[in-house]
Each structure stands twice: as structure tokens, then as C-alpha cells.
Amino acid sequence: MKKEFLNLGKQPIANGFLCEKEIKNEFFFDLKVGFDKETKLVTQMEYVDPSLMFNENYAYRGSMSITMKEHFKFFTKYLQGILPQFPFYKRNPKVLEIGSNDGVFIKNWDYKYTFAVEPCQNFTEETNNMGYKTYASFWDDHLSDLILKEEGPMDLIFAANCICHIPNLDETFRAIKNLLSDDGVFIFEDPSLSEMINNNSYDQIYDEHPHIFSIIALKNILERNGLTIIEVNNTTVHGGSNRIWVQKTKDVKKIDVSVEDNLQHERILGLDKFETFERFAVRVSQSKEDLIRILKQCKEEGKKVISYGATSKSTTIFNYCGIDKELISYITDTTPEKQEKLCPGMHIPIISPQKGFNETVDYAYLGAWNFINEIKHKEKEFLQRGGKFITHVPIVKFI
Ligand code: TMP
Secondary structure (H helix, E strand, C coil): CEEEEEEEEEEECCCCCECHHHHHHCCEEEEEEEEECCCCCEEECCCCCHHHHCCCCCCCCHHHCHHHHHHHHHHHHHHHHHHHHCHHHHHCCCEEEECCCCCCCHHHCCCCCEEEECCCHHHHHHHHHCCCEEECCCCCHHHHHHHHHHHCCEEEEEEECCHHHCCCHHHHHHHHHHHEEEEEEEEEEEEEHHHHHHHCCHHHCCCCCCEEECHHHHHHHHHCCCEEEEEEEEECHHHCEEEEEEEEHHHCCCCCHHHHHHHHHHHHHCCCCHHHHHHHHHHHHHHHHHHHHHHHHHHHCCCCEEEECCCHHHHHHHHHHCCCCCCCCCEECCCCCCCCCECCCCCCEEECHHHHCCCCCCEEEECCHHHHHHHHHHCHHHHHCCCEEEECCCCCEEC
């Protein structure tokens, strides 16, 4: 039973960047978030049909950020270093990535034993051309059976920023258990609920994230599907994520202390209680007021404010706060697919940084606040000449 604690209003498809003539057909839905009393899962009250988001027009590219490329390269190096410790290593392990996007993770692995699943056909084509057999489909029981039949069990199943995109978690985990070899490992990374609560980063919530995971909720849902968490790593990517290592319950030999440490930390934060999220909703509403006030003040002072990074997160912010091109002149983004389009819902124009990030800009709202270090490093000149970034994380402020 889900109980609502937050209403983020009418929202469009977060990555649905569009042109003028598409505005009249733009899709909107009510973004309401609730708490499932049984599993303790934070989840949307109603889910958007995945085919409206993940199709051949999908605009988000993992490879657009140096941080993400380095993150996956570094993790692959670590993983390949420890693979010999796993019993399956002796038999030429098979690797599968679910949600391979533009290949930012798999390109570090050999195509001879690495397989991929990706429903967005623009990317399926790319990774197939790179030599990786890529299944152009959503992850479900049917696909799991098909891969099992064609390739046999997988020893390592990886998914980054993908599992929290899938509405039906019971089917997702059941299908993973079906395809995983008995001594295999399933590793997945997704934004962390405790970090979202600590950072007041409510913009983690948008159509593509039907759930924001706590370890408490994941443990409940994985266990009822015959899977056990054996380790948890806290990472800094995407504003604070968790990497969760999972094995089939009947084959677990050892559980790392990080699992209980994380559960304990989350219990202290109250992530197993509805009241925690009611208090969060009050802070979200305050954040909205503060952001509007600061942007209006900039306008009154005649300052030019733009937004840095046309992110899915900023779709939530702009639509919830009603921020349009009166307050933000335009957005700059490095992704070619987003440039010369309008942002979803509020229709602020998006241009390349070469065109728009210049000396006329006084302030830049950090749509991509999760890449703050990379951006501060890149934009030293802007900061040196007195330019400032604006963020809402963890409170609304200038940087
Ligand atoms: P994300 O926060 O959903 O990962 O999206 C990040 C977006 O920000 C992506 O479209 C690329 C863009 N971006 C820039 O435009 N400049 C940058 O320096 C970085 C790091 C990202």
C-alpha cells in the first residue's frame, strides 16, 4: 500500500527535448511520490509508460561526461582485478549489461564475452556496431529466458542507473535470478535515497526514476525474490549513489559489513518511516520558494542568468517551480541531440556552450549540479571574472 507524501505537479517527459512544432502534442503527467508501507520503497504513485521515455529518440548519453567515463573505467579495472577470486572465473565468465546506453561501461570489456540489453534503438545500433551483441528490448522475464536460451547463464550482470527506471521490481529481480549462474554476481548502481534526503535533491525524482532506492527497501524486495545483498559501496556519482552487490540467496557464503552499516545508517535517518518523507516534502516546498526568489532578484538587478546542463533533473525543477525563459535566458549543453531544441515543459531554448557560455553570462544555474567539480574545473575563467553558479543543493545559494 502506497501513501503519497509529495506532489511535484504536472511534469513532461524529462528527457523529451522538443522543437516548436512538437509543443502542441507534448505529454504531461502528475508527478506524485509515495511510500510503500510494506517494502519501505519510495516510489511514484503512478508510473509513466516506459516506451514514452525509452525509444529511438532517447537523448541522454553517459559518455557526455568525463566523470561518468572515468567512473566506469575505474570500476571495470577494479572488477577485472578481483574477478579471479570468483569461482566462475575458471570457466571464461560471461558478462551482461542491462541498460547499456551508448556503451560507456561495456566498451571497457571484450565484446567476445560481453552482451548488452538496451531498449533505446539509437544506442542498440551503436553498441551492435561496436561488436557487442545488444538485445533491443526492455528487461523482463521473456528477455531473460531468450538470453538464457541463446547464450546460457551470465556470471556477471551489471546495471547502472537502470534498475530504478523499471516499474516492476519483482519481475526485474526474478528475471535476473533466472539468468544469473549459481555462483554469479549481480551488481547495480542507482541514486541513493539517503543522499537525496540529505541533499534535498528532489530533482532526482522524474518520470525515469519511478523509485529512489534505500538499501532497506532493496533488501526487502530482493529477498522475496531469492536474492541477497552481499555488499554495498557508496559512490559520489549522480549526486550520491549506491553500488549493490547481490547473489542468489542459496549460494551466499559471506555478507560484507557494509550491508549492515548502510542499513543502520538508513534507520538512523528514518528511511523506514513515512514521517521522514513528510518532513522532506516541507523542505522541498521551501527550496522552491527560495529558488524563485533568488532568480527573480537576479532579473530585477538586470543580471543574465542561464542554466548549465539540460538535465532530466532540471526538468523537474523548472516545471515544479514554474521557471521559464523570463528567468533563465537559455540552457547550454554539450549533447548534440539536445542542442537547438527546447527543454521539456517550460520550453527554454538549449544551445551549445560554445555559442552560449560567454562573457555576457552573469550567473549559471547548475542543472548538472552532480558534475560540480568537473564543471568548476572547466569553467575557471567564468568564476575568475566574477561569474557565479546558482544551485539548490543542499540549499539554494550562489557558488
Ligand atoms: P545528467 O545530470 O542527467 O547526467 O545530465 C548531465 C547533462 O549535462 C548532459 O546532458 C551533459 C550536460 N553537461 C554539460 O553540458 N556540460 C558539462 O560540463 C557536463 C559535465 C555535463
